Amino acid sequence: MKSLKIYLLIFGISLLPNLLLAQMKFKSIGEKKPIYFELGYSGTKGAFVWYKGQTQPIPLKFKSLDIDSSDRDSGQPNFNTYKWTEVYNGKVTGEYGFTEWPRNVDDIYYKRYSDGRVFKFKVDESEGYDGKSMALLHNVQFHFYSYYQDSLRIVYPNGIKKSLMLNLLPEDRDRPRYVYIEDYNFDGIDDIAFSVTDGEGLVVAYDVFIYNKLSKQFTKLTTPAGAKGCGEFTNLKLNAERKELSTTCKSGARWLGYTYKFNKAGKIYLIKDEE
Template sequence: MISCVVQAQPFFLKSTSGGKPFLMNIYYGTDGKGAYVKYRGQQGVIPLKLKSQTVQDKTSKLKVTYVWDEVIEGKVTGTYKLSQQANQISAASYWRNKDGKLFKLEQVKNQDDYAGKVSYLLHGVLLSFSQGMDEQLTFDYPDQITKKAHLPGFDSPDPQRKGSIDDYNFDGYDDVAFSIPDAGMGVYRTFTIYLYNPMSKRFELLAEPNDDRAKCSGFCDVTLDQKNKLLLTSCRGGANWWNNVYKYTASNHLTWISSKKAEN
């Protein structure tokens, strides 16, 4: 399966059919997860539940189509469909359940609205961060509690922070990670990972393993082996590339399993 990471969001959309036009921002992350809509002139946000993701690679530009259910007070009230190609919206629509009305949507280019700010809605928690130099990370929880944290700063000429949504500890709940180019040559990315705790309903920073046997310090180029429930990292040490393997204990602590040179 191809994992699709959104590089430019939110997308600013306006209706082009169905009477008086309305405006909205639509936010989403990796593979369409963490999605929500915020209508201009209205308070609050509307969660979107992913129904499907379709990837087409018939041309030089990858086309991804998402379908989400609009969920208000636990009820599905409509459906959004959006096709993204090269960080542009090629087609979008909204189906309103109460009267069966279909609204066509189109992207509005407004760079001031974007300004590098990114947001996800995960487990009812609104997460906000910047892709640029601003290091602040904000968690707005459903119980009206707001928590703020600082993400690592940049020592790279390419200051681009990326967010990704995945189940990083294999417990069935999506977590969130943020990555930036390494401070050296920028050949790999270093990750900061927050795990969602379903008991406390809070996001908690995943501590970096402290094991002298590991060939990489910190989380570098993180990938997941979902089948074997392993977290993998890769980095360059001296003239060699190294792959490191970690596994979670029963108490949800990450432990080192092995390190070996990467095959050329």
């Protein structure tokens, strides 16, 4: 397999694809008029393609992931082959696929289901990386920076836009911002969170946004007013079986811990503190 140096932002560990964030730009091979698109995903969720010249991204649905670890004994990395289904205006219209390994990607294609035609692509290296990333969840766009800046812009399908600030990246800017798509309030619907790690690597601070299926809006999750806690969600852990969120933080030399649940109305409340 040909190794290809790419403009590609990949974080995480190949063995754990749910911890992976990727943002890639591709250019067609062999077409009279070049086709350009950007593809992004977070693990197996939040995936999209955005064609150059188009005003909206197209959501992708995860289809499969094949992990080839046959050469691990000889010191080679895993080769992860992803396949995504294109869903345009509610209809399945095609399939994207590629194989990635640390800081490389190859065998990129798009198969158009209407006529079975397969388009080949390569990485577009014409632009440098500016730190920008995007996730697409419930057709809502989240524009953020993995590096360099701390702003977040949320764009809803009806055109409403909201801008706010996320937890600050560390001053040395060596540690990236990660994105996670999980059910944080245990209502069966995916939510989204962003995390940054402090300079010492001991505290991970999260910005969590909960999706309301009735309003179709995202609301930032905050700790209960007046309750003890870390002030924000740090070192956040989910216990899906018990439907609990737990956080830890330092106070001097001591570590403090707090556990939360959600009531029937979806409000978060403190159930245990370990001080």
